[in-house]
Amino acid sequence: MNVGRIGGLLSRHLYLYQRSVARLLEIFYWPFLDLVVWGFITIYLAKQGNELHGAVTFFLGALILWDVLFRAQQGIALSFLEEMWARNLMNLFASPLTVGEYLVATMVMSILKVTAVGSLMMLFALLVYSYDIFAIGMALIPFIFNLLLSGWIIGVLTTSIIMRFGQQAEVLAWGMVFLFQPISCVFYPMEVLPDILQHIAWLVPPSHVFEGMRQVLLSGEFPGAHLIWATGLNTIFLVGMVLWFYHTFNICKERGMLVRVGE
Amino acid sequence: MSQPIVDVRNLTKRFGDFCAVDNVSFHIQPGEILGVLGPNGAGKTTTIHMLLGLITPTAGSIRMFGLDLGTHREAILRDVNFSSTYISMPFSLTVEENLKVIARLYGLKDIPRKIDAIIKQLDMQEIQAKLTRKLSSGQMSRLTLAKAILTEPKLLLLDEPTASLDPDITHKIKAFLKEYRRSENLSILYTSHNMREMEEMSDRIIFLQRGKIVAEGTAQDIVSRFGQKDLEDVFLKLAREGRASQ
Numbered sequence: 001m002n003v004g005r006i007g008g009l010l011s012r013h014l015y016l017y018q019r020s021v022a023r024l025l026e027i028f029y030w031p032f033l034d035l036v037v038w039g040f041i042t043i044y045l046a047k048q049g050n051e052l053h054g055a056v057t058f059f060l061g062a063l064i065l066w067d068v069l070f071r072a073q074q075g076i077a078l079s080f081l082e083e084m085w086a087r088n089l090m091n092l093f094a095s096p097l098t099v100g101e102y103l104v105a106t107m108v109m110s111i112l113k114v115t116a117v118g119s120l121m122m123l124f125a126l127l128v129y130s131y132d133i134f135a136i137g138m139a140l141i142p143f144i145f146n147l148l149l150s151g152w153i154i155g156v157l158t159t160s161i162i163m164r165f166g167q168q169a170e171v172l173a174w175g176m177v178f179l180f181q182p183i184s185c186v187f188y189p190m191e192v193l194p195d196i197l198q199h200i201a202w203l204v205p206p207s208h209v210f211e212g213m214r215q216v217l218l219s220g221e222f223p224g225a226h227l228i229w230a231t232g233l234n235t236i237f238l239v240g241m242v243l244w245f246y247h248t249f250n251i252c253k254e255r256g257m258l259v260r261v262g263e
Numbered sequence: 264m265s266q267p268i269v270d271v272r273n274l275t276k277r278f279g280d281f282c283a284v285d286n287v288s289f290h291i292q293p294g295e296i297l298g299v300l301g302p303n304g305a306g307k308t309t310t311i312h313m314l315l316g317l318i319t320p321t322a323g324s325i326r327m328f329g330l331d332l333g334t335h336r337e338a339i340l341r342d343v344n345f346s347s348t349y350i351s352m353p354f355s356l357t358v359e360e361n362l363k364v365i366a367r368l369y370g371l372k373d374i375p376r377k378i379d380a381i382i383k384q385l386d387m388q389e390i391q392a393k394l395t396r397k398l399s400s401g402q403m404s405r406l407t408l409a410k411a412i413l414t415e416p417k418l419l420l421l422d423e424p425t426a427s428l429d430p431d432i433t434h435k436i437k438a439f440l441k442e443y444r445r446s447e448n449l450s451i452l453y454t455s456h457n458m459r460e461m462e463e464m465s466d467r468i469i470f471l472q473r474g475k476i477v478a479e480g481t482a483q484d485i486v487s488r489f490g491q492k493d494l495e496d497v498f499l500k501l502a503r504e505g506r507a508s509q
Contacts, residue, residue, distance in 0.1 A: 008367025012353065015360045087351040091410070094315040094345060095368040096337045253319045256278060259312050 001104065005097050009105035012088075013079060031067050031117050032124065038063050039129045057217050059187060060131045062210060064121045066186045068144055069206055070177050071117045072151020075110020076103075077158040077173035084162070084170070084261055093258060099249050103242065106159075107152055114148060139216050142227050143209050149234035150205045154180060156241045160248040166261050185210050205233040266329055268293050268418050268450040269314070274323035276309055276474075283309040285474035286323070291418070294448040298455070298465030298482075300494075302502040305471040307454045311420050314452070315345055327418065341369060344411040347422035348404055354396035358387065358406055361395055362413055369414040381413045385439065401432040408436060412443065419451045425460065437464060458495040470497070472505045 017023050042059045083089050092102065125131040134140060158176045162169045183197055184206040190198055201207040208230035212223030252258045267290035276284040284306040291297045299307050312318040314325060316336050325332040327339045352361045359378060366374040382391050385405050390398060398406060404424065411419055421440075425433040437460065444451060455461050461468060462482040470478035470485065478485050478501070482494050489497045 002370065004370050005368050008364050011367060012356065012360075012364040015356045015364070016353065020355060082353075086353040086355075088353050090315075090317060090350055091352065091365070092368070094317055094340065094343075095365070096340045096370070097368050098337060250319070253317065256276075256283075256309070256312070256318045259317050 001098075002096075002101060005095075005101050006105045006108065009092070009097065009102065010108055013082065013105075013109050016082065027071070027113060027117055028120060031071075031121050034063055034067070035060070035121055035124055035128075039125070039131075043129070057131065057135065058214065060125050060129060061133055061136060061213055061217065062186050064118065064125065064133055065143060065147055065209065065213065066181075066184075067121060068114050068118055069147040069151045069154075069184075071113045072110045072148045073155040073158065073177045074151075074173065075113045076106045076152060076155025077162070077176070079106040079109050080159040080162060081170055081173050084167070089261060090259055099246060103156065103245065106155070110151060110155065111148065114144075114151075118144070136213060136216050137222075139212060139222055139227070142231070143213060146205060146209050146227070146230040146234055149231075149238055150209075151177075153205075153234065153237045153241045156238075156245050160241075160245045163252055163261055164248055164257070166257075180204060180206065183207060189214060202229075203233065205230045205237065208233070265293055267291060268295075268328060269452070270324075270326040271310075271314075272324045272326075274310065274313065274325065275321045276306075276313060276318060277321045282474050284313070284320075287471070287474070287476055288323075289469050289476065289479070291450045291452060293417075293450055294444065295466050296444060296451040296453055296464055298453050298461045298468040299471060300454070300458075300461055300468055300498060301471035302498075302505065304473075306474040307471055308422055310471070311345065311422050311452065311454070314420060315343065316340060341414075342417040343420065344369075344414050344416040344418075345420040345422065346404075346407045346411040346424050348400075348407075348424060348426040348428070349422065350407055351403075352395050352406060352410065355394065357392050357394055358382075358398070358409075359391050361406065362410060365410045366413060371414065377413060377415075381409050384412075384443075385409050386435070401428050404428055404432065404436065408439075415447075417450065419449055421451060421453045423455055424453075425455065425457065433460075440464070458493065458498055462494050468494075470501060472501055477501060477505075 038059050083092060122133050125133065136143070154177050158172045161172055183201040183204050185193070185201055190201050190207060190211055193201055208226040212226035215221055215223040215226065269291040271290065272288045274284055274287045275282070287310065289297065299310065301307050309318060313320050316332055328342060330339055332339055362378045363374060366377065371377055382388055385408065387405055387409060390402050395406065408424060425436055440451070443449060453464055465482065467480065468482055468485060469476050478488065480488070485497055486494055489500060491497045491500060
């Protein structure tokens, strides 16, 4: 693993973002709008009575954490799309850059995106809705870490599909993560799902993060079991997904698709 | 004879039933320019992509600098680069930023000095700070050549580097390549559809047709062997024979 090459690829994306207002807006615009809409919904719910205890904390906390997952996934998938649109994949993979270094660079890129968007959302929620996400306490750090891992897993999966099927699959960079939203139990507890979906949700790492978040906010208990599940599942899926990506990359090289992707 | 920079043996690439490269063997010596000729679809670009590790061969071996490409990809690709009229570079970066990224990917030291030098060598001062999307096709070709030379390769793969360029820029690029090859003892694999250019640039030529080598030697050897007036006539003869037999 060569740090210089990882830095090189990272610098390519930082050059891109520093002068692209459209890309910067894309990062901040949707999270900002989400926060505005969900913020008002939670205020409305709070005014209607106390039937939904802690609605503000649940919804805004869930929204901010969901965006961690979403941006982490996009950090990986959009980085690949940028190379595809720029027809730069040949330049990258004909250089000494390895597949592992490529993936690490996109993961670092996703950390940068998550940090930028997350900080802005937390600050906005604090200033406008007096909502402090740090009320979740120490569990916030492993929550974010696990959502980052989950975002990487979905991002690597999305990238491998785009690499295999080209431009016709690029919409997945925005849509794939939402396939997991219903079973991630972001805005509702797992118990509201039908039995069969509960079993599936139990195997989805983000569902443990959001269940854990509700546990902390409702009872103040540290959600140790949920965090162990989330970390264990994430580790297994991430290793599996990286192996899958290598496999897909090799298939694309065998079929000559790597030099044609994006055409 | 010294160890070849490139030693390709029985290289084959099949895509399903279609054989793009069929049992091809060739070598390139240090400082040699090998021209690869052939009509469209002859397998030239597929061969270059295999030499760059972008396409996995179906059979055969590729050794560069004495190492096997399959097992020493990183070490080999540090000393190889390529340029083509048909490749692009990120449009939203300036010329200089694109060169910096490439320099980091190849682990170059003293990057600003090397970029300055290549910018001067290729007369690119005026476009150094320009966004890549604003470059003309000639400027783009110079950029892709600059990115290839910047990394100080021992082997350069040039896939139709002067296609669609005006004669003035073509002349400058060829002059630069000849001088650079002489001063750095660079080995080059060169493809072009311009026969005069191939005769002028290549020490030796291989002629590919439907994935196979059908002629090999110096331009003069090939012309006299086929009893033609010049390389262009040889090209026309072989290409037409190839189409007729399809």
